[in-house]
Amino acid sequence: MSDGVALPERMLxxxxxxxxxxxxxxxxxxxxxxxxxxxxxxxxxxxxVIAASGSASGEGLSAFIWTLTFFVPVALFIVPFQAFLSxxxxxxGGTAEHLLLTRLRPGAIVRGKLLAAMVQxxxxxxxxxxxxxxxxxxxxxxxxSIAFLLGLCTLASLCATAFSVLLGASSAxxxxxxxxxILLAVxxxxxxxxxxxxxxxxxxxxxxxxxxxxxxxxxxxxxxPVIAMLLLFSQGAAAQLTHAYxxxxxxxxxxxxxxxxxxxxxxxxxxxxxxxxxxxxALIAAAIFFFFWLFSVTEEEQLSPRMKTRVPRRSWLAAxxxxxxxGGGRGMLHSWMVAVAxxxxxxxxxxxxxxxxxxxxxxxxxxxxxxVMIYASMARLLRGRLASGERGTRLARVATPAIIFLLAVLPxxxxxxxxxxxxxxxxxxxxNPFWTIEQVGRSRTFGPVLSVxxxxxxxxxxxxxxxxxRGIVEVRAASRARRAR
Amino acid sequence: MSSALLEVRGLCxxxxxxxxxxxxxxxxxxxxxxxxxxxxxxxxTTTMRMLATLDLPDGGDAFVDGLSIxxxxxxxRMQVGFMADRFVPYPNLDVVEFLDFFAxxxxxxxxxxxxxxxxxCSFCGLDDFRNRPSTGLSKGMAQRLHLAKTxxxxxxxxxxxxxxxxxxxxxxxxxxxxxxxxxxxxxxxxISSHILxxxxxxxxxxVVIERGRRVVSGALDEIAKEVREHHAVRxxxxxxxxxxxxxxxxxxxVQDIQSVDxxxxxxxxxxxxxxxxxxxxxxxxxxRVVEFRQxxxxxxxxxxxxxxxxxx
Numbered sequence: 161m162s163d164g165v166a167l168p169e170r171m172l173x174x175x176x177x178x179x180x181x182x183x184x185x186x187x188x189x190x191x192x193x194x195x196x197x198x199x200x201x202x203x204x205x206x207x208x209v210i211a212a213s214g215s216a217s218g219e220g221l222s223a224f225i226w227t228l229t230f231f232v233p234v235a236l237f238i239v240p241f242q243a244f245l246s247x248x249x250x251x252x253g254g255t256a257e258h259l260l261l262t263r264l265r266p267g268a269i270v271r272g273k274l275l276a277a278m279v280q281x282x283x284x285x286x287x288x289x290x291x292x293x294x295x296x297x298x299x300x301x302x303x304x305s306i307a308f309l310l311g312l313c314t315l316a317s318l319c320a321t322a323f324s325v326l327l328g329a330s331s332a333x334x335x336x337x338x339x340x341x342i343l344l345a346v347x348x349x350x351x352x353x354x355x356x357x358x359x360x361x362x363x364x365x366x367x368x369x370x371x372x373x374x375x376x377x378x379x380x381x382x383x384x385p386v387i388a389m390l391l392l393f394s395q396g397a398a399a400q401l402t403h404a405y406x407x408x409x410x411x412x413x414x415x416x417x418x419x420x421x422x423x424x425x426x427x428x429x430x431x432x433x434x435x436x437x438x439x440x441x442a443l444i445a446a447a448i449f450f451f452f453w454l455f456s457v458t459e460e461e462q463l464s465p466r467m468k469t470r471v472p473r474r475s476w477l478a479a480x481x482x483x484x485x486x487g488g489g490r491g492m493l494h495s496w497m498v499a500v501a502x503x504x505x506x507x508x509x510x511x512x513x514x515x516x517x518x519x520x521x522x523x524x525x526x527x528x529x530x531x532v533m534i535y536a537s538m539a540r541l542l543r544g545r546l547a548s549g550e551r552g553t554r555l556a557r558v559a560t561p562a563i564i565f566l567l568a569v570l571p572x573x574x575x576x577x578x579x580x581x582x583x584x585x586x587x588x589x590x591x592n593p594f595w596t597i598e599q600v601g602r603s604r605t606f607g608p609v610l611s612v613x614x615x616x617x618x619x620x621x622x623x624x625x626x627x628x629x630r631g632i633v634e635v636r637a638a639s640r641a642r643r644a645r
Numbered sequence: 646m647s648s649a650l651l652e653v654r655g656l657c658x659x660x661x662x663x664x665x666x667x668x669x670x671x672x673x674x675x676x677x678x679x680x681x682x683x684x685x686x687x688x689x690t691t692t693m694r695m696l697a698t699l700d701l702p703d704g705g706d707a708f709v710d711g712l713s714i715x716x717x718x719x720x721x722r723m724q725v726g727f728m729a730d731r732f733v734p735y736p737n738l739d740v741v742e743f744l745d746f747f748a749x750x751x752x753x754x755x756x757x758x759x760x761x762x763x764x765x766c767s768f769c770g771l772d773d774f775r776n777r778p779s780t781g782l783s784k785g786m787a788q789r790l791h792l793a794k795t796x797x798x799x800x801x802x803x804x805x806x807x808x809x810x811x812x813x814x815x816x817x818x819x820x821x822x823x824x825x826x827x828x829x830x831x832x833x834x835x836i837s838s839h840i841l842x843x844x845x846x847x848x849x850x851x852v853v854i855e856r857g858r859r860v861v862s863g864a865l866d867e868i869a870k871e872v873r874e875h876h877a878v879r880x881x882x883x884x885x886x887x888x889x890x891x892x893x894x895x896x897x898x899v900q901d902i903q904s905v906d907x908x909x910x911x912x913x914x915x916x917x918x919x920x921x922x923x924x925x926x927x928x929x930x931x932x933r934v935v936e937f938r939q940x941x942x943x944x945x946x947x948x949x950x951x952x953x954x955x956x957x
Contacts, residue, residue: 170755177749181735181742188737253733257699258794261722262750405701466701469716549661 177264178272182246183279192280195238199287202230206291210298221300224292225359228309231288232359235317236352239277239284240324244344247273247328247397256329256401266401270325270394277321281314304375305366311379315386316355320348322393329400380430388419405464409456409486413494416452417484420445420498424505433513438506439521443597445502446528452498453532456491457540458556460548461627463487463634471638478639482632488543489631492624495536499529523610524601530613531593535564537620540627567591650675650833651696651802655705658691658857665691667857668705673835673850675801678828680844680851680944681837684952688857689837690730693804696835697727709802726800730807732791734779740771740790743779744797751798761797769793769823785816792823803827805836809843821847845944853951860951868947876913876920880927881936883907889932896923910940 172180186192210223250256259269292310295301324344331340369378395415399408423445427437463471467486472478483494506525510517539560546552571588575581585599590609600606649672658666666688673679683689694700696707698718707714709724734743741762748758766772769789774782782790788808795803805824809817817840824847828834835852838844844851845865852862861868882889890904898915913920924937 173749173754173758177746180749181738181746184742184746185735185737188739188742249733249736254729254731255733255735257729258727258747259750260699261697261725261727262747262798263752264750403699464701465703465715466718547661551661 176268176272176275178269179275179279182273182276185246186242186276186280191242195234196283196287199230199234199284203227203287203291206230207294210294219300220295220298221363223298224295224301224306225363227288227291227295228313228359229356231284232313232356233352234284235281235313236320236355237348239280239317240320240348241344242280243273243277243321244324244328244340247325248331248340251329251331251401257403260401260403266398267394269401270322270397273325273397274318274321274394278314278318281317285310301363302367302370304370305363308366308370308375308379309362312382312386313355315383315390316351319386319390319393320351322390322397324348326393326397326400329397377430384426391415405466407464407467407470407486409459409491410484412452413456413484413491416449417494417498417501419448420501420505424509428509428512433515435510435515435518436521437513437515438509438517439525441509442502442506442525443521443528445498446525446532449495449498449502449532453491453495453536454539454557454560456494457488457536458543458553458560459486459488459491460553461488461544461630463638468638469642471635471642473639473642475636475639475643478635479632482635485631485635487631487634488540489624489627489629490635492536492540493628493631495533499533503529520601520603523606524597527597527600527606527610527613528593530610530617531597533617534613534620535560535593537617537624538563540624541620544627564593568594649673649708650677651707651709651835653692653696653705653707656692656695656702656707657704658688658695658700658702664857666695666702669854669857669859670705671852671859671862673833675833676828676831677849678824678834678836678847680841680848681835681854682839682841682844682851682944682948683854683860687854687952689854690806691857692854693727693806693835693837697725697804698722699727723798724801726795726798726803728791728795728803728805728808730810732787734782734787734790736778736780738779739776740779740782741766741775743790744793747794748797753797761799765793765796768796768826770819784811785813785819788812788816788820789823792820796827801832803832803834803836805834807837807839809838809840817843841944841948848944851944851947853948855952861947865944865947869943877940878911878913878920879936879938879940880909880911880934881907882909883933883935889927892927892930892932896926899923 206223206226209226210219213219247256250259256269260266264272292306296303296306327340327344366378369375392415395411399412402408423441424438427441431437463486471485472481482490483497484490503525506517506522539556542559542563543552543556546555568591571592572582575583575588585595587609589595590612596606596609600609652672654670656666656669657664669688669692671679681689681693691700695702696709696714698714698721702715709721712720712724714721735746738746744762744765745758748762753761766775769792771786771789771793774786774790777786779790792808795805809820812820821843824834824836828849836844836848848865850862850864851868853860880889880893884907886904886907886909889909890902893899893902893909893911898913898919900912900914902909902911904910913923915923920939924934927934927937
């Protein structure tokens, strides 16, 4: 039904409101018009320089590099920074809270910002597009290379925007006035500069990859981590915009578990079969999972009154949801589940890919995940000793990495001070996960060390089991209460 | 099932060891304006944020038109219009664009959205300011824009946190009229303010809280009766006030005499018969009485008598 409203209006009605507003603001504001004008000037200057230098063979390559040199800062610095400014304004001014009272969910707010950034990106790209077409006509660069680089640039711009939104949503404190601006400028500036610096090498490599017929494989390999980071930053930003007393935890728990499973499927489907691939993936997963377990196991133990009303009614569904619901005890259960998925995935992958797992890599993966569980258990026990409330949670999240760092560094420092030198790895370094994993990955004589780590894990499991049990009991009780209502 | 528009039942909220809201209960119906008053730090904003579903109670619950803020926050949000004490509009948007954005965010589409924006603009007196930048409005107009934004989704309950703060007398009077019209349209309004004279003119009832606990709540006239055990009497005279003061000092049931120019105020502990007799004696004694009236307890009296001004 037309409802007497013009077609463009009806189409806008279907768009994300944040997208519509951000575009209106950009069109009304000066910053966007200035950037567009500057981009047009750059394009004109580059075109004039190309015209003046004649049309030597291969001129297209250097012209393309020049074009991207001007386009990359716009895509990777200006577009994300605009998203940061807008988010920070909303959060520090309290408008973000007003938005939460509407039908918009935090995820929709972040999606709207990413879409608005993409609209800006496309406007800038359309300004540079004639020049890019010209570089192709001048030869020296082919269409797949252009598509490859622009595709990666688009993903990188989205990822940088998601990171900027996350920073904007996390830095609303009045105390942190200028620091986030400086931090973001340094990060985005450094990122843009490094991409600009690597442009020529990247173009050469892309040409090589295309000639070998591995375009999609390499594009997939490069885009997978960028997409994973994009999802992570977006989810982080949505969690920051979600009120502290709502459920911020479940999406991260689902994301981290799914990421481990998807990563194994991905290497099985995309990468050539390799003895090291499974252990390498398990090690990468252990390193990245640090941020997830640190937040999940240090949460308050109990469900909030509102979360209790959202526990699934069906008992089997409630039981399945236990590791994914907020709460430190349930965070421990989730960590164990991810650990099992990561180690189990290594064996399933090797079976499916028909490879024999490299033994040193296998031991290193086991060691890494035992460390994950030891430190996660310690963090849970520490959180249990601290007072309830946001302060205790924050303290546990700061203290845990500090403890890991001290346990890793202090033995080496003492040794250096006492003996004026650092000997090789010895038992005193057992709580240094980085060095121990590296040593285990090289040698096969670390059986006793692994036994000590396994025993420590079992001991800590005894101490953390009550918290996990309480986590299960609470969910069952909440589910029963919902059924009874 | 209760017919109350807002029913608060034993609401509690703690921040660490601080009990910001402690077992708070009250209720009111559609079309009523309720003042929510208390000293600074009494827990007013925390309560209002919980009612708007922006914060979570540790205990208790509240129901907006029968919907629990705990169980059905999304439905409650569609029933509640929350006007926070802080309002920062978007830069590079004019008044209509600002309202258009929030109308879209509330899910209004097409002709309905356009109609709603026109109607709230007109109701809040923003017609002449439609194309003004939303960041370039005076405090009074910004509050009107804030109110307009709050009304976009036609909420049945309005929660207004200090809406009159920083407004000049004209803007306050305008706001009072707007609230009166909204109440007449059947909306319930919970409003907090430190400007008690403003509240007393626009409120049907009041909830007074201190240190997170309800001190008193109910219809204004009923509370006024409860709060004042004595009659406050005000007498205006012609002639010498000293002589009149001496006279009243000797009269039974009269205490706490205060005299300013030609006006004498005192507390009278007797009943209405005895008050009539006192007036007769005063005239008989030759006092030239111009006015003799019993003063009603106002919101300021209620507030001062029920709270101790303790902070937490």
